[in-house]
Amino acid sequence: MKFSPGFKARMVQRMAGPEGISATALSRETGIPQPTLSRWLREARNLEAMKKKSQQNKKAVRPPHRWTPEEKLQAVIQASQLPQDQLGAFLREKGLHAAHLEAWRKAALEALQGASKSKKTSPEAKKIKALEKALQRKEKALAEMATLLALKKKLEAYLEERDDDTPTGTGTGS
Numbered sequence: 001m002k003f004s005p006g007f008k009a010r011m012v013q014r015m016a017g018p019e020g021i022s023a024t025a026l027s028r029e030t031g032i033p034q035p036t037l038s039r040w041l042r043e044a045r046n047l048e049a050m051k052k053k054s055q056q057n058k059k060a061v062r063p064p065h066r067w068t069p070e071e072k073l074q075a076v077i078q079a080s081q082l083p084q085d086q087l088g089a090f091l092r093e094k095g096l097h098a099a100h101l102e103a104w105r106k107a108a109l110e111a112l113q114g115a116s117k118s119k120k121t122s123p124e125a126k127k128i129k130a131l132e133k134a135l136q137r138k139e140k141a142l143a144e145m146a147t148l149l150a151l152k153k154k155l156e157a158y159l160e161e162r163d164d165d166t167p168t169g170t171g172t173g174s
Contacts, residue, residue: 003032011037012044064100072104080105 011030015023015037023041027034067075075094079101082090091098 008040009044012040015041016044062095064096073108076101076105076108 011026011032014021014026021029023034023037026032026037064072075096079087079090087098091101
């Protein structure tokens, strides 16, 4: 006979609740075999234990690549304050390797150095840099135009010289 999950849950609740009764007594009351009731109770306890363990694992260790930047910085700071003999235990507890901490420390330092460099760049300096870039672009375009103009003049002079060398009016009589 098949029993619904809700029915099974009610029977388990009656056996495991604060005023729980034994599987034998519940069997006599409901007509369900005692081994079946005991198996339901065992399964429910195993399921609860697995749920608790799963929740603990979710809270306990998360892969380092899923850490937020704040968590990474906090780990670097905590690790830097620990004596060398306690560092290994800290790394195991957090699920980290020393290479993670070193990479995160370098990234934090680079970010701080980059932030200090970007603060040194004033709006005026940025404007000057943009203007210098525009000036270089315009100078390059001007140089190209001057070259093209010189080539055009040379071509015109060459064509005029060629026309001058060609005799006019000489032809073979027809």
